[in-house]
Every structure is written in C-alpha cells, then in structure tokens.
Amino acid sequence: MDYVTFGRTGMSVSSIGLGTGGASRLGMGGGADERQAVEVIHRALELGITYFDTAKGYGTEAVVGDGLRGSRENIVLSTKAYASRDDGTLLSAAQFREEIEDSLRLLRTEMIDVYHLHRLALSEYDYAISEIFPVLERCREEGKIRFFGVSESTSQDADHAMLARAAAEGDFDVIMTGFNLFNQGARTRVFPDTIRNNIAVEIMGAARGPYSNPELLRAAVRQLIADGKLVHDSVDPRDPLGFLVGPGHAATLAEASYRLARYEPGVHVVLVGTGDVDHLEQNILSMQRGPLPDDDLDLVRERFGHLRVTRG
Template structure:
C-alpha cells in the first residue's frame, strides 16, 4: 500500500480510498453486514481513508460506516460532506448537516468536511455561509479540515486561487479518456499545497465497460467515449474489463493526486483495486502516448 500526505491537513492517507456511495446502496442493494466486511477488509489491506456523504443512501452510508467502525475510529480518516442536495447551503443548515453526520457516524469529530456539489450553490453562498459554518465547527473540534467538492473544474479554481480550503475533490477529471485536471487544476493545487482527492478514476464506469445507468441516455457521450477507448487498445490487457488496471494505475501514480477513490461492496473487487496501489504506473512511453491523444478535450 502506498501512502501520501493530504496537502495542508498533514494527514497520512492511503493513496487508494474507499468511496461511500455504494455503501449506502446507491449502486445496488447492500446490507450492514456486507459493509462491515468490506470496511474490515479495507483496513486489513492498509486503506485508511473513507469518503462518504449524507446524500449517499440518504444517510445510510454514514450510518453503516459508523456501525462498522465501532472500536476502530482512530484507525481511519473519515471524510464527509454537507449539505445534502435539495437543501439550502445556509450557515444553519450546514451546522445541522454536520451534526446529523456526526450522529450517524457515531463519532465526536469528522476528519475532513467538504462542501458537497458546488454546482448546487453559489460561490458567494459558499464563502459567506457554508465555509464559515465549517470554520465554526473546526473551532469546536468537530471537524479537523475543510474541503470542497465539484465535478466542474472551473468552480473549484477560485477556492484554490484564494486558498480557502485544505482540500478539493473532483471526479472523472484525471482518467485515460479525460485528463482535463492535468494542466491547470493539479499544478495550482500543488503550488498552494491543497490536497487533491480524485473520484471515479474509471470515468463513471466507462473504462470498466459498464457505464453508469444515468449515462445510458447520453448516446453522444458514450459514442465519443467508445472512440477514445479504441485509441487506448495499446493499454488494454487480457483480464476482464481490460482497461481497469491501467486506468487505476494512471490515477494512483499521479504525484499531484493524494487519494484516488474506489467504491465497491465486493471483497474481490476491493482486493484487486488495492493491489494496483503499489507505486507502479504506466511506462514513460505509454504516458506520452496517452497525453498526446485527448489534450484539452474534456469528456465528462
């Protein structure tokens, strides 16, 4: 297992982290027992970072994580988020959201609290309402570090430029078919010493040959993704879903990404994914070829 320091937080984190959406049942049914087994196995593999949110399973992900971590809280860096989609990102709602998360997680503190889905609010509300609430909670010892989350890179950039947070999280923006975070976001985060968390290294399942259900109606995107994947045949191995390994290694070995998140409720899948976190990435020639293919061409 490879480890990194998560920016200004100083947290020593496994470079592969466990994503909490599947633990809440968002991608198929699961149970408390399955989640406990998955988390126990993740800890055995050396993973020490779990990312969740109130949105995942409408609180079920946090509840199950809290139950699974009884007696093991100090072994894990827990990241959660606020506010839940559909609720105003006000100071009061932010405080309530985090208090509810603490209760579900059965813990006195959350290591990293992140503003969830910048797309759902405005920059002004974020800096005038949500972030001040986070800072108040930090003063109270209920959170240890502060971050923001977004799919859109342009929404994250002001938080980097003004050094408003300790971490940023995005998803599917440093993958084999869309590495749009490479040129501006990652270099700036490195300069500002702001930790980067990257979700969906398989591009919403596309690189695992199983696109997420919500993409099925986007024929144009899937057609373009298929075209790009054809150009990556030089990386495809003979294992089932043969781009999974190179895709994970691509993200896991990026020096400017502290944590790559993988979400699963399968022990077998978790074990396989963690085995790629050994410091071995693509060759120099392969990296050069990948970066010559889709430069400046955002997909997701």
C-alpha cells in the same frame, strides 16, 4: 499499502481511500445489505486503508459508523453536505450546522477529519465563503471538524471551474476532483495551483463505467466519434484502449484507469468505490504496480487529453 502526507493537513493517509458513494455505495447500490457493506469496510481496514469517504447524500454514513467502530482513532474520516437543496435554495448557516450535527450522529463520532461542501457550484462559491465558512470555523473551534474540503459536480462542471477557483484561492485544505481517461482537465486547470498551495487532492470516479467496463468503453468511444470529439483514425472503436492493456502494460482496463489517477503529479488519494472485496484487493495490487509506461501515458495524453467527458 502506501501512505502519503495529505497535503497541508499534515495527516498521513493511505494513498487509496474507500469511497462509499457512487453507483456502488459499498455494494448497496446493487442490492447488498448493510452487513455485507460492513464486511467491505472491515476488509479495507485489514488491507491497510485508513481513508474513508462518505456523504450525507449517499445514505452510507450510518454503515460507515458501524464498520469503523473500534477503529476510529487510526482512521481519516471524510464526509460532505450540499450547500443547496435540489430546488437550488441555499442552506442557511443554521441548516448547514444541522447537516454537520446529523453526520456526527450517524457516523457515531465526535470529530470529522475532512468536512466537504458536496458538489459545490461556482455560483455558490461566494455564498459558501460568507455564510457556510463561519459555521465550519465554529465547528473546528469546537473540535468537531479538523479540515475543510470541497468536491465538484463532474456532470455539471466538467471543466472544473469551481475547483480552479478553490485551488487558486486556497480556501479549502482538501479538494475532490474527477480525473479519468476521458477527462484529464484537472492536470492543467487545478493541479498546478493545488501543488502551489499544498492542497490535498482526492480523485473520484477514476474507474467508473467505461473506465473499468470494456463494453461501456466501446459505446462511449462510438458516441465520441459520432459527436466529432474523437478522430476515427486515432482510435480503434472495437478496442479503443487496447494499447494500454496486455503484457508489459496494465493487466486490465480498471488497472490502467486507477494507475493513471494514482500517479498523476499532485494527487494524494484515489478513491475506490466498490462493493466487491475481490475488486478492492485487485485495485490495491494494481496501484502498487507503479505508473503506466511512459509511451502509454504519452498516447493517453495525445489521444484523449482534449476530452472533457462529463460523466462515466
């Protein structure tokens, strides 16, 4: 396992983090029980993973708390809460404070290393700074939170408007962004400023859906061609990423996707969301194979760099 300095937090973290949300939710999204989910966490610890991401909204904080029992001191723990309810009502400072206290209780910890505002919208940004930041600062003074983070909504903010502001203004220590084969927008919209401000960057959704499943990939490419977003001549719809996979290239589509994210300049941690320990092991090995070959990267940028696909 590689370890990196997590931007201006100064913490050392594994370059691969275990994500406990997404479709997988440690396998529980596909029917696994909590015992099996804890096994995934234990295997991640054995493999040297020290970064674990959860959220109030995933319903996995309690299981993460269980899985990390006895290992907490070597771990960097990340969680999140929304600044607004589903109906758009913004949380008051007191309500947000309750979210933090709930997370501490569910995670069975006295301190959260990175507390994110979850899927913050650009329209909520000013409110977050004026009303939520004082709560975060109070919790930091009380030793309950170490660093502040923010994650975007990949479906509602595919062009990274909120994170472009967060990166430029430097309010947060950590940001979580979508970056994948069909949305490489953060390279120009976000990373130049996170690098300038030494903000730690986590990648979510690098291999979800079409980026690890060839069937879904073909369907996504057919749709992009039909929508006029991909030029037919530039891709083979039967095997659109065939040029990335094979001898001298990545071994699988998932490997190509994770290597693309892991070696993008400015990225610190790639989150892997899985309920399958074999996938976890494969993904760690994949990312140890280094950056994609230069010619492959050039093609990925040339053919797909203009896309802003909202969700895998």
